[in-house]
Amino acid sequence: MAPKSTPASSETAFNAFNTLWKAYRDGTSDRLKFIDSFLFFLMLSGIVQFAYCILVSNFPYNAFLAGFSSTVGQFVLAASLRSQVNPDNKDEFKDVSPERAFADFALGSIVLHFFVYNFLG
Amino acid sequence: MSTAYPIPSDISPATVKNTASLLRIVALSLISGAAIASRLFAVINFESIIHEFDPWFNYRATRVLAAKGFYEFWNWFDPTAWYPLGRVVGGTVYPGLMVTSGVIYNILHFLNLPVDIRNVCVLLAPGFSALTAWATYMFTKEMKDESAGLLAAAFIGIVPGYISRSVAGSYDNEAIAIFLLMFTFYCWIKALKQGSALFGTIAAVFYFYMVAAWGGYVFITNMIPLHALVLVLMGRFSDRLYVAYSSWYAIGTLASMQVPFVGFQPVSTSEHMGALGVFGLLQIVAFAQLVRTHVSSQQFQKLLFGSVVAIGVLGFFSFIFLTYKGKIAPWTGRFYSLWDTGYAKKYIPIIASVSEHQPTAWPSFFMDLQFLIFLFPAGVVLCFRELRDEHLFVIIYAVMASYFAGVMVRLMLTLTPVVCVASAVALSTLLDTYIDPTEPVADDDTRSEADSTVTSNGSSAPSKKAKKAAAAAVSAPSKGPLSDLVAAATGSAHAGTGNITTGIFGLDSRGVVVLNVVFMLMFFVFHCTWVTSNAYSSPSVVLASTNPDGSQHIIDDFREAYYWLRQNTPQDAVVMSWWDYGYQIAGMADRPTLVDNNTWNNTHIATVGKAMSSSEEVAYPILRKHDVDYVLVIFGGLIGYSGDDINKFLWMVRIAQGVWPEEIQEPNYFTSQGEYRIDDRASQTMKDSLMYKMSYYRFNELFGGNPGTDRVRQQQVPKEGPTLDYLDEAFTSENWIVSLFPSLSYLAPHHFFRSTSDASNCICSRNSDSDFVSMSLLVLPRW
Numbered sequence: 001m002a003p004k005s006t007p008a009s010s011e012t013a014f015n016a017f018n019t020l021w022k023a024y025r026d027g028t029s030d031r032l033k034f035i036d037s038f039l040f041f042l043m044l045s046g047i048v049q050f051a052y053c054i055l056v057s058n059f060p061y062n063a064f065l066a067g068f069s070s071t072v073g074q075f076v077l078a079a080s081l082r083s084q085v086n087p088d089n090k091d092e093f094k095d096v097s098p099e100r101a102f103a104d105f106a107l108g109s110i111v112l113h114f115f116v117y118n119f120l121g
Numbered sequence: 122m123s124t125a126y127p128i129p130s131d132i133s134p135a136t137v138k139n140t141a142s143l144l145r146i147v148a149l150s151l152i153s154g155a156a157i158a159s160r161l162f163a164v165i166n167f168e169s170i171i172h173e174f175d176p177w178f179n180y181r182a183t184r185v186l187a188a189k190g191f192y193e194f195w196n197w198f199d200p201t202a203w204y205p206l207g208r209v210v211g212g213t214v215y216p217g218l219m220v221t222s223g224v225i226y227n228i229l230h231f232l233n234l235p236v237d238i239r240n241v242c243v244l245l246a247p248g249f250s251a252l253t254a255w256a257t258y259m260f261t262k263e264m265k266d267e268s269a270g271l272l273a274a275a276f277i278g279i280v281p282g283y284i285s286r287s288v289a290g291s292y293d294n295e296a297i298a299i300f301l302l303m304f305t306f307y308c309w310i311k312a313l314k315q316g317s318a319l320f321g322t323i324a325a326v327f328y329f330y331m332v333a334a335w336g337g338y339v340f341i342t343n344m345i346p347l348h349a350l351v352l353v354l355m356g357r358f359s360d361r362l363y364v365a366y367s368s369w370y371a372i373g374t375l376a377s378m379q380v381p382f383v384g385f386q387p388v389s390t391s392e393h394m395g396a397l398g399v400f401g402l403l404q405i406v407a408f409a410q411l412v413r414t415h416v417s418s419q420q421f422q423k424l425l426f427g428s429v430v431a432i433g434v435l436g437f438f439s440f441i442f443l444t445y446k447g448k449i450a451p452w453t454g455r456f457y458s459l460w461d462t463g464y465a466k467k468y469i470p471i472i473a474s475v476s477e478h479q480p481t482a483w484p485s486f487f488m489d490l491q492f493l494i495f496l497f498p499a500g501v502v503l504c505f506r507e508l509r510d511e512h513l514f515v516i517i518y519a520v521m522a523s524y525f526a527g528v529m530v531r532l533m534l535t536l537t538p539v540v541c542v543a544s545a546v547a548l549s550t551l552l553d554t555y556i557d558p559t560e561p562v563a564d565d566d567t568r569s570e571a572d573s574t575v576t577s578n579g580s581s582a583p584s585k586k587a588k589k590a591a592a593a594a595v596s597a598p599s600k601g602p603l604s605d606l607v608a609a610a611t612g613s614a615h616a617g618t619g620n621i622t623t624g625i626f627g628l629d630s631r632g633v634v635v636l637n638v639v640f641m642l643m644f645f646v647f648h649c650t651w652v653t654s655n656a657y658s659s660p661s662v663v664l665a666s667t668n669p670d671g672s673q674h675i676i677d678d679f680r681e682a683y684y685w686l687r688q689n690t691p692q693d694a695v696v697m698s699w700w701d702y703g704y705q706i707a708g709m710a711d712r713p714t715l716v717d718n719n720t721w722n723n724t725h726i727a728t729v730g731k732a733m734s735s736s737e738e739v740a741y742p743i744l745r746k747h748d749v750d751y752v753l754v755i756f757g758g759l760i761g762y763s764g765d766d767i768n769k770f771l772w773m774v775r776i777a778q779g780v781w782p783e784e785i786q787e788p789n790y791f792t793s794q795g796e797y798r799i800d801d802r803a804s805q806t807m808k809d810s811l812m813y814k815m816s817y818y819r820f821n822e823l824f825g826g827n828p829g830t831d832r833v834r835q836q837q838v839p840k841e842g843p844t845l846d847y848l849d850e851a852f853t854s855e856n857w858i859v860s861l862f863p864s865l866s867y868l869a870p871h872h873f874f875r876s877t878s879d880a881s882n883c884i885c886s887r888n889s890d891s892d893f894v895s896m897s898l899l900v901l902p903r904w
Contacts, residue, residue, distance in 0.1 A: 076367035
């Protein structure tokens with residue numbers, strides 16, 4: 001999951017955030033960081049769409065829902081992929097190899113975008 | 122290692138395994154065959170006909186789909202329903218059922234098998250019941266093992282609680298929905314167990330199919346989030362849960378919005394908000410977990426925990442705020458009526474008037490589930506013993522479904538699968554214990570030693586313990602009685618397990634229990650067959666009774682009248698009847714109706730109710746305003762058919778009263794003692810009402826001028842029968858069940874035949890839709 005949006009209200013929290021960031025940078029493989037950057041992009045995209053919906057208009061509501069669901073769905077699928085390929089979770093996902101995880105991710109995305117495309121209107 | 126009975130020892134494990142899987146396949150196909158066959162009573166006893174009320178609409182819609190194609194069906198506007206309003210059918214149906222049979226129809230025709238669409242519709246439910254058995258097998262297999270799965274499949278295949286909605290001809294949404302329900306749950310469990318996005322996606326796709334097929338999809342929408350929520354609250358959050366839930370929810374919700382009838386509801390109504398809330402919660406928790414793996418400082422953990430709770434509370438309050446602002450639709454009346462059984466009667470009489478929305482009577486639990494109902498709690502308790510994530514699902518499902526089944530008769534249908542699963546788990550555990558040939562050793566020295574190991578491991582069930590010990594001794598993981606058998610047969614494995622001292626000794630103690638179980642199972646089969654053939658296989662369009670000599674007498678008044686309408690009236694003749702018969706009139710007579718079983722417009726129904734319950738002078742202008750040409754009345758007083766309009770009359774009054782409280786008042790229809798009577802003592806309002814007049818018009822002539830006896834209400838009608846000034850009798854069917862009254866001045870010849878008086882033992886099935894005498898199961902033996 002994307003390393004942000006921690007509520008940094010107090011100074012201790014800010015310090016904690018720094019240590020977190022450091023720990024993340026040091027302790028995460030490049031492959032996971034790559035997925036994380038994709039997640040971060042999806043989150044930004046979702047925020048922009050949501051802001052548009054609230055500030056401007058939700059007029060083609062189905063189109064907004066399709067776009068927003070696309071980012072949310074892609075986000076959770078990618079996050080699932082991330083946790084499945086994370087070596088820390090190896091004993092959690094005994095039946096899911098990294099290759100299988102990617103195939104699942106691809107299939108889930110295809111199904112998701114089939115519905116997104118249908119709902120765009 | 123001694124065994125209670127001899128076991129062949131020269132079989133290789135591979136042979137046992139292959140034989141077992143072959144036997145499983147054979148058993149499953151036999152179960153499918155039994156499931157289909159026991160649903161064919163309706164076709165054999167009667168004919169291949171669509172049953173009851175709603176199926177007639179589904180059938181009619183399917184015919185449009187098959188004849189004109191999918192796009193025509195999707196855009197179908199039906200001007201003959203809800204005359205003069207019409208109905209946009211494409212946007213107000215769950216199209217899954219029609220599309221399913223449309224696809225089957227087209228495949229069969231592509232293969233040059235010219236099967237009639239009616240037969241596809243009639244046999245769809247039995248076909249899907251075989252799939253349900255399979256899905257239940259898969260589901261139960263995840264709970265325990267294959268043998269429990271087979272038992273569950275056999276139970277669901279023939280249990281009356283499910284058969285009641287899926288006999289041949291019962292072409293309703295539930296026919297395919299239970300399969301989809303079970304399969305979605307199976308995929309969910311599988312996704313949760315493996316942490317697989319693939320199964321999450323499959324669950325979402327089947328969830329979509331379910332949404333397209335039945336309004337009961339809301340049950341899934343809330344069951345899965347509830348399960349996830351309980352897991353999180355129990356501290357059982359795992360990345361597998363995250364993967365399974367997120368992939369199911371993200372895809373499933375978007376998919377469910379593709380169904381026009383559902384539309385934006387998944388993001389705007391309270392029923393769906395739980396799923397969204399749990400989705401949000403899981404994101405937060407997963408994120409917190411991830412952060413926790415990177416930072417381990419105590420202070421930070423606290424901060425994290427605080428922020429998770431804060432976000433949760435914030436989300437909850439924003440939900441309340443949005444509901445208050447009207448962005449999220451509040452709970453609907455149907456939902457409230459699930460918590461307060463009196464709610465519907467007070468506020469939405471149209472829902473309360475449907476007999477299948479009444480609270481369930483106790484006997485019907487036994488009737489529908491027989492011995493499963495008392496095995497069911499045992500199975501749920503057994504789920505607590507292992508309490509893996511999937512067992513929690515069964516427990517939650519059992520609690521929720523038990524409650525709902527108690528509130529509403531029709532929700533018995535959602536209870537039935539979990540009853541089958543839990544009972545199968547219980548029964549198969551019992552059989553595992555008693556068929557297991559491992560003979561305990563009755564040696565005092567080893568007993569004390571073994572006892573200490575038992576207590577130290579803290580296992581509550583000795584036999585399970587024994588099996589575990591045996592399993593531990595074998596190098597391969599033991600699963601089910603079969604592999605125990607293999608292990609026992611191969612012998613060597615049990616060299617170190619001589620310390621089993623608790624268990625079942627000898628063949629006799631085993632035999633008693635196993636024979637009892639076999640006896641119960643056999644009795645269950647007899648019960649199911651009897652209930653199915655007697656109570657649940659009546660089409661209710663065609664009734665059966667017994668002649669004095671024991672032969673079957675078919676009462677076919679409904680079709681007689683509908684075909685009379687079809688043959689003798691102009692195509693655009695509008696027929697007014699109570700809403701129960703709307704779909705049948707549209708389906709069989711092909712004439713416009715004022716109201717039908719869709720019941721979307723309460724006012725329109727109340728208008729019909731008002732016309733029926735007012736005097737002729739008041740009713741006539743209403744009839745004229747709605748272009749009514751014929752009024753159709755169902756009257757069972759002559760042959761004792763209790764689901765007739767006089768019995769439903771009070772609901773017409775109540776629904777009309779809801780809209781015109783000053784013109785129609787329910788107390789006026791009772792006698793001064795508060796009785797509902799139709800004889801001399803009936804109130805004047807009652808006697809003046811159009812419904813009363815039409816029902817008893819010329820009734821006495823049948824009895825040679827003497828006061829006739831109403832056989833449903835066991836009362837004598839007044840000596841002077843009612844007279845009609847504005848309407849006239851056009852047609853009365855053979856047994857007087859259906860009468861038609863033209864409201865305009867033209868007069869059609871009326872024919873009726875004196876019915877034979879033996880036509881009394883009529884099998885009135887459970888579902889005479891708004892039968893205020895509740896669900897009277899009038900099953901009288903037919904032989």
